[in-house]
Amino acid sequence: MAPKVLISDSLSDAAVQIFKDRGIDVTFDPSIGKDKDKLLAVIDQYDGLAIRSASKVTEKIIAAATNLKVIGRAGIGVDNVDIPEASKKGIIVMNTPFGNSITTAEHAIAMMFATARQIPEANASTHAGKWEKSRFMGVELTAKTLGVIGAGNIGSIVCDRARGLKMKVMAYDPFLSEDRARQMGVAKVDLDQLLAQADFITLHVPYTEKTANILSAEALAKTKKGVRIINCARGGLVDEAALAELIKSGHVAGAAFDVFAEEPATENPLFDLPNVVVTPHLGAATTEAQENVALQVAEQMADYLLTGAVSNALNMPSVTAQEAAIMGPWLKLAEYLGAFVGQLTDEPIETIEVVYNGIAKDMNLKALNCAAIAGVMKATNPDVNMVSAPIMAKERGVELSTTTQDKTGVFDGYIRLVVTTPTRTRSIAGTVFSDGKPRFIQIKGINIDAEIGQHMLYTTNKDVPGIIGTLGQTLGENGVNIANFTLGRSVREGEAIALLYLDEQPPAHVLAKLKATGLFQQVRPLQFDAA
Known part of the structure; x- marks a missing residue:
C-alpha cells in the first residue's frame, strides 16, 4: 500500500506533484492547518505530515497520530512542532535548513544597509513631501567591522557577502575551528571581543537554552558606542527592552529586526524609535526560497517513506539513500545485537558500549548506535524505534560509548555490543556476510x-x-x-x-x-x- 501524506499548509503545486510522481497518496488541504480539531480528526490516517508554520503539531495531535512516521517542515523553524513528544512516539521531524539560507542572509545584509543609511525614514520623509537631505546622515559599510554571532550556514553566507563589501569580519561561534575561520577569511573571536570591536553586529544562531538572550542587557552594555544591531535569526536572542534604552541614550546608533520575542509583534519596545528598521519576519519571504523549501521537504519526506533515507532530521541522524542501501543489513545487525542482549537482561542497564571494527567503523555510526539502542530497548517497549530509543535510554540514565578499531581477525568488519548492569556484563558480536545476511559470530x-x-x-x-x-x-x-x-x-x-x-x-x-x-x-x- 502506498504511503499517505497530508499537506496541511500551503505548498506549491510542484511540491504536491513530487509526492504524486513518486507514487505517494497525497492529500493537499491547506485549510486543515488552521483548524486544530480537523487536523486532530484526520491525522491518524497518514504516514507523513507536511507543514509550514500555520499547523500546530501539539502533544495532543501527536498522540492521535497512530500511523505517523515523519513530519516535514518547509522551512527552518520548528517551533510549531512538539519535537520531544514526536521523538517519544518514534516520529522523525525534518526541516529544510538550507532552502532559505541565501534569502535570509540577503535580508540581513539589506537590513544592515537600511539602518546604515536610514533608508526607511528617509523614504517616509520623502513620500511625505519633505526634502530633509541634511537630516539623514548615514555611515559607509566599507572598512567597518562586522561581528557575526553564529557562523553556520546562514552566518557563513553573510560573512562572504560582507567581505565582498570590503568589511572587516569577525565571528563568534563555539563550533567554528581556526581552519574554517581562515577558509572563510574571518577572525575567530570570543563574544566579549566581538562586542567591544564591532561596528555592526548580526545574529545567526538558533534559539536554544545557551543562545537565549545572548545579547542581554549586560552584553549590550559592552558594545562599542555607535554600534548597529541586526537580528534576522530568532526572537528572544536580544533583550529588546534593554536595547531600546541604549538606542534612546544614543549608545546604540540603530537596529534592524526581522524577528521578535513575541510574534506576531503588534507592539514592541523597539517600535517608533529613531533609526530602527523592523520587518514582519520576512527572512525567508522570497519566491525562490518558498519554492525551494517546499520542493526540498517533499523530496525528503518521499525519500524517507520510500527508501528509508533520512535528511535534515532534528531527532535522528541523517542517512542518505546510498547509505540506507549499503547499511541496511548492518542496521539490522545492530538492532539484532541489541535485541539479543535486551531480552537476556532483567536488571537496569547502566552502560552500552558499541565497538565498530574494520569496514563497520567507516559507516554512519550515529545511525548504527540508534539501531543498537532500539534493539536493547524493545525488550521492555515493543513500540520503540531508532528515533525514540535514544530518548528512552537517556531518561533511564543509560550511558552510551562508541569505540572504533581497524580490522582485526578474519572478518572485514564486525560490531560488538557490550552491556553492563549492576551485577554483570554481557557481550555479543556480529557481522554481515557477502549474502547480505547478518550473523552472530561471538557470544x-x-x-x-x-x-x-x-x-x-x-x-x-x-x-x-x-x-x-x-x-x-x-x-x-x-x-x-x-x-x-x-x-x-x-x-x-x-x-x-x-x-x-x-x-x-x-x-x-x-x-x-x-x-x-x-x-x-x-x-x-x-x-x-x-x-
Whole structure:
C-alpha cells in the first residue's frame, strides 16, 4: 500500500506533484492547518505530515497520530512542532535548513544597509513631501567591522557577502575551528571581543537554552558606542527592552529586526524609535526560497517513506539513500545485537558500549548506535524505534560509548555490543556476510557462526556430553522443528552455549522440561523481527 501524506499548509503545486510522481497518496488541504480539531480528526490516517508554520503539531495531535512516521517542515523553524513528544512516539521531524539560507542572509545584509543609511525614514520623509537631505546622515559599510554571532550556514553566507563589501569580519561561534575561520577569511573571536570591536553586529544562531538572550542587557552594555544591531535569526536572542534604552541614550546608533520575542509583534519596545528598521519576519519571504523549501521537504519526506533515507532530521541522524542501501543489513545487525542482549537482561542497564571494527567503523555510526539502542530497548517497549530509543535510554540514565578499531581477525568488519548492569556484563558480536545476511559470530567471548531467525532458543551449560541430544529430543518430541543449530564453548569441559534457530516459538512447558534436566544454566527463548 502506498504511503499517505497530508499537506496541511500551503505548498506549491510542484511540491504536491513530487509526492504524486513518486507514487505517494497525497492529500493537499491547506485549510486543515488552521483548524486544530480537523487536523486532530484526520491525522491518524497518514504516514507523513507536511507543514509550514500555520499547523500546530501539539502533544495532543501527536498522540492521535497512530500511523505517523515523519513530519516535514518547509522551512527552518520548528517551533510549531512538539519535537520531544514526536521523538517519544518514534516520529522523525525534518526541516529544510538550507532552502532559505541565501534569502535570509540577503535580508540581513539589506537590513544592515537600511539602518546604515536610514533608508526607511528617509523614504517616509520623502513620500511625505519633505526634502530633509541634511537630516539623514548615514555611515559607509566599507572598512567597518562586522561581528557575526553564529557562523553556520546562514552566518557563513553573510560573512562572504560582507567581505565582498570590503568589511572587516569577525565571528563568534563555539563550533567554528581556526581552519574554517581562515577558509572563510574571518577572525575567530570570543563574544566579549566581538562586542567591544564591532561596528555592526548580526545574529545567526538558533534559539536554544545557551543562545537565549545572548545579547542581554549586560552584553549590550559592552558594545562599542555607535554600534548597529541586526537580528534576522530568532526572537528572544536580544533583550529588546534593554536595547531600546541604549538606542534612546544614543549608545546604540540603530537596529534592524526581522524577528521578535513575541510574534506576531503588534507592539514592541523597539517600535517608533529613531533609526530602527523592523520587518514582519520576512527572512525567508522570497519566491525562490518558498519554492525551494517546499520542493526540498517533499523530496525528503518521499525519500524517507520510500527508501528509508533520512535528511535534515532534528531527532535522528541523517542517512542518505546510498547509505540506507549499503547499511541496511548492518542496521539490522545492530538492532539484532541489541535485541539479543535486551531480552537476556532483567536488571537496569547502566552502560552500552558499541565497538565498530574494520569496514563497520567507516559507516554512519550515529545511525548504527540508534539501531543498537532500539534493539536493547524493545525488550521492555515493543513500540520503540531508532528515533525514540535514544530518548528512552537517556531518561533511564543509560550511558552510551562508541569505540572504533581497524580490522582485526578474519572478518572485514564486525560490531560488538557490550552491556553492563549492576551485577554483570554481557557481550555479543556480529557481522554481515557477502549474502547480505547478518550473523552472530561471538557470544560471551565464545566464537560461533549463527544464522538469525525470528524464533530462537539460547542455552548455556557446562561442556558435557548429551546436550545436543537433550535439546533435539525434547524439542522434537514436542513438535518444535530446528532450522539451524549452533554450538560453541570456551574450553573443553568449560562454559558452553547453544543457539537454535527454530520454526516456531517453543511453548512454556517445553522450556520447563529443558530446565528440569539440570543440564542448563540458562534456557531463554528469543524473538527477532523478521528481516
